[in-house]
Amino acid sequence: MCRPIRALTEAKGHDASKHILSVFGGAGGQHACAIAQALGISSIYIHKYASVLSAYGLSLADVVYEAQEPSSETLSEKSLPLLKERIQHLVSQCHEELGKQGFDSNHIECEIYLNLRYHGTDCALMTLKPSDAENWNFEEAFVDNYKYEFGFHLPDRSIIVDDIRIRGIGKSAQSSPISVQEEVKTLTPVPVDPSKADGLTSIYFEAGRNDQTPIYLLEKLPVGSKVSGPAIIMDANSAILIQPFSTGLVTSNTVVITIGDGQKSRITTEMDPIMLAVFGNRFMSIAEQMGRTLQKTAISTNIKERLDFSCALFGPDGGLVANAPHIPVHLGSLSHAVQYQMAYYKGDISEGDVIMTNHPAAGGSHLPDITIITPVFNNGEVVFFVASRGHHADIGGILPGSMPPNSKELYQEGAAIRSFKLVSKGHFDLEGLTRLLLEEPAKYPGCSGTRCLRDNVSDLKAQVAANHKGIGLVKGLIAEYGLDVVQAYMMHIRKNAEAAVRDLLKGARRRSEGKDLVATDFMDDGSRISLRIEINPEDGSAIFDFEGTSEEVYGNCNAPASVTHSAIIYCLRCMVAMDIPLNQGCLTPVTIKIPEKSMLAPSETAAVVGGNVLVSQRLVDVILKAFQVCGASQGCMNNLTFGVGGKTVDTKTGDTKVVEGWGYYETIAGGAGAGPTWHGQSGVHTVSVHCVFDFCSCINCRFQPLTSLFRWKKKKNFCSI
Numbered sequence: 001m002c003r004p005i006r007a008l009t010e011a012k013g014h015d016a017s018k019h020i021l022s023v024f025g026g027a028g029g030q031h032a033c034a035i036a037q038a039l040g041i042s043s044i045y046i047h048k049y050a051s052v053l054s055a056y057g058l059s060l061a062d063v064v065y066e067a068q069e070p071s072s073e074t075l076s077e078k079s080l081p082l083l084k085e086r087i088q089h090l091v092s093q094c095h096e097e098l099g100k101q102g103f104d105s106n107h108i109e110c111e112i113y114l115n116l117r118y119h120g121t122d123c124a125l126m127t128l129k130p131s132d133a134e135n136w137n138f139e140e141a142f143v144d145n146y147k148y149e150f151g152f153h154l155p156d157r158s159i160i161v162d163d164i165r166i167r168g169i170g171k172s173a174q175s176s177p178i179s180v181q182e183e184v185k186t187l188t189p190v191p192v193d194p195s196k197a198d199g200l201t202s203i204y205f206e207a208g209r210n211d212q213t214p215i216y217l218l219e220k221l222p223v224g225s226k227v228s229g230p231a232i233i234m235d236a237n238s239a240i241l242i243q244p245f246s247t248g249l250v251t252s253n254t255v256v257i258t259i260g261d262g263q264k265s266r267i268t269t270e271m272d273p274i275m276l277a278v279f280g281n282r283f284m285s286i287a288e289q290m291g292r293t294l295q296k297t298a299i300s301t302n303i304k305e306r307l308d309f310s311c312a313l314f315g316p317d318g319g320l321v322a323n324a325p326h327i328p329v330h331l332g333s334l335s336h337a338v339q340y341q342m343a344y345y346k347g348d349i350s351e352g353d354v355i356m357t358n359h360p361a362a363g364g365s366h367l368p369d370i371t372i373i374t375p376v377f378n379n380g381e382v383v384f385f386v387a388s389r390g391h392h393a394d395i396g397g398i399l400p401g402s403m404p405p406n407s408k409e410l411y412q413e414g415a416a417i418r419s420f421k422l423v424s425k426g427h428f429d430l431e432g433l434t435r436l437l438l439e440e441p442a443k444y445p446g447c448s449g450t451r452c453l454r455d456n457v458s459d460l461k462a463q464v465a466a467n468h469k470g471i472g473l474v475k476g477l478i479a480e481y482g483l484d485v486v487q488a489y490m491m492h493i494r495k496n497a498e499a500a501v502r503d504l505l506k507g508a509r510r511r512s513e514g515k516d517l518v519a520t521d522f523m524d525d526g527s528r529i530s531l532r533i534e535i536n537p538e539d540g541s542a543i544f545d546f547e548g549t550s551e552e553v554y555g556n557c558n559a560p561a562s563v564t565h566s567a568i569i570y571c572l573r574c575m576v577a578m579d580i581p582l583n584q585g586c587l588t589p590v591t592i593k594i595p596e597k598s599m600l601a602p603s604e605t606a607a608v609v610g611g612n613v614l615v616s617q618r619l620v621d622v623i624l625k626a627f628q629v630c631g632a633s634q635g636c637m638n639n640l641t642f643g644v645g646g647k648t649v650d651t652k653t654g655d656t657k658v659v660e661g662w663g664y665y666e667t668i669a670g671g672a673g674a675g676p677t678w679h680g681q682s683g684v685h686t687v688s689v690h691c692v693f694d695f696c697s698c699i700n701c702r703f704q705p706l707t708s709l710f711r712w713k714k715k716k717n718f719c720s721i
Contacts, residue, residue: 002285021035024051028050029238033241038282040473044258062170062171066167090164095108095110107171108171112129113165114163118154119158120454125145150464151471213230216231226250229260230242230244242257247260276493286474287324290473299462309388310389313386314334314386321581323582328570336561344418344419355419361418366611367413373386374464384474390459390463395437396450398448403665411605420436448647451662496580502541504575529618530547531544546600552602555607560611569582572587621633630673640666669685672684
């Protein structure tokens, strides 16, 4: 229930945790505390007519009218008088429209918003005027909002007013003369004696069963009564559950519940099956919310529309903890990127630092996939990492789109960045970023820098914002349960995944009657991918040996070692018939052997753009063939890329100039192989490390989760592109 609430709220630009949870429906009171706790909400209002509020509320509802005008003013003392004049015009318009609906001016309130952004950026934030009537300091409010959203601000930039919005609210004449908040301030809470409860019952909470949970009848509780949880408050139409460490205050029309933070004192570091599921979903939810923030704030088609991005949470060792169901070729290799940066900086990372990388030797996949890594600090120590990887439409190279089919060397594919502090102690390094993306790639013969730096900058800021969102959620989880409990369940989840994979491998060993699993397949140029899987029947460990794979090719069909890890962890997760988060535990029983200087472990200067999008698909085919679970996919992503702009040379004068342009990249559906109980499918994105993990492969149907390859196939959940 919490995921859609959070998704819809944040899609409209609001932070759910800053709101009050208002409950209606007969069963709402039973779930309110748990939902508020998961959303980070501290206050709950449950009206005495909550069970029939849909009908009763019609007569109490406020009426809202919004008026909006575009603008292009720069926010300053000079422009403020003109803005005030336009604001007053829109306020008058709201009063006029609401007056036509029967509201007099005494029952109309107006909220004033300016949609603001920094000059040169694309992300505008709707900023509410401070409540003080004489305070028109929108700049301070905007800077606070920007720092909250992105984790940094741009102090040397002017602020542009994109539009003006007035929200007129017609207050219902039947509304209470005093708000709930105002009434609470006037009350002196009187604790209710549990011994005077109207009954007792037994309830099972997360921390265990409570056999002496008191029940109170709402009609017998005077205004000002304070009920401590665990408890139930009942009336003729509904039951309100107050969880442990929370309290309920009875007002004239409402029960106000305040969520406490005592949960962490009751949950221990010992593994509990129920809490294992809770933490698994909480960790995954963090990555999902990071992804929603990234999609919301990005501007490029690749990230915002094609959804070619991934977000994940990592432990202090850099190992994957949980991910959202994004792009698997990213997720399996992201831990390599995090661990590379940990070794690179050797602890020289401060709070407020954000690291950028895309080099294949540093855990990257191919160069357009830029990874943004941010450490999560707690009391001065790094306790987690959050990371996001997005496919940028262009980062330079010999062709627009940075996906050249004819590249032979890495430099021909665009900017290659081992490590760069994009944000250093809260300062966004735009100058350094411009040098790396625009100037450095253009130094090579026949190459250009990025053809649309503005899009790169905006999408990178969106990735920083996504990480910032993840940090806030991780810290909230730590505040709720305690660092020791959160990190303990991180390890429990990994061990659970490890046990599931070991069982899977033991089963595969039994089915093969003790023989090694062997498979071979070829690329179109004849390059071989060979795999032998040796499984230990005692402990369920396995060696994935790619001996016999062809040497590095002088082309771009070379895959970084991190891509092979992605393919393996993806296939193992697909074959596990359990609902577990994809995490580092899946690879704990596995030893991976890749021949040096082969096409699966190429040299640092080798071109890799085809390795990420073509070899990765064929790798999955080989692994699934070895386990004999399904036929091969088409084994190709059918990449289409085009664009304009970049560095050009005047044929007459020989002068060089840079033309701003654009790039576009798309994948075209291929086909999926058949299996023991299903037919093959055509015209679909297939079971590959570059489709949407654990979902129907059609990118438009990523909202229908499935738990395993087998259940997916049996449901025949395919869509025509």
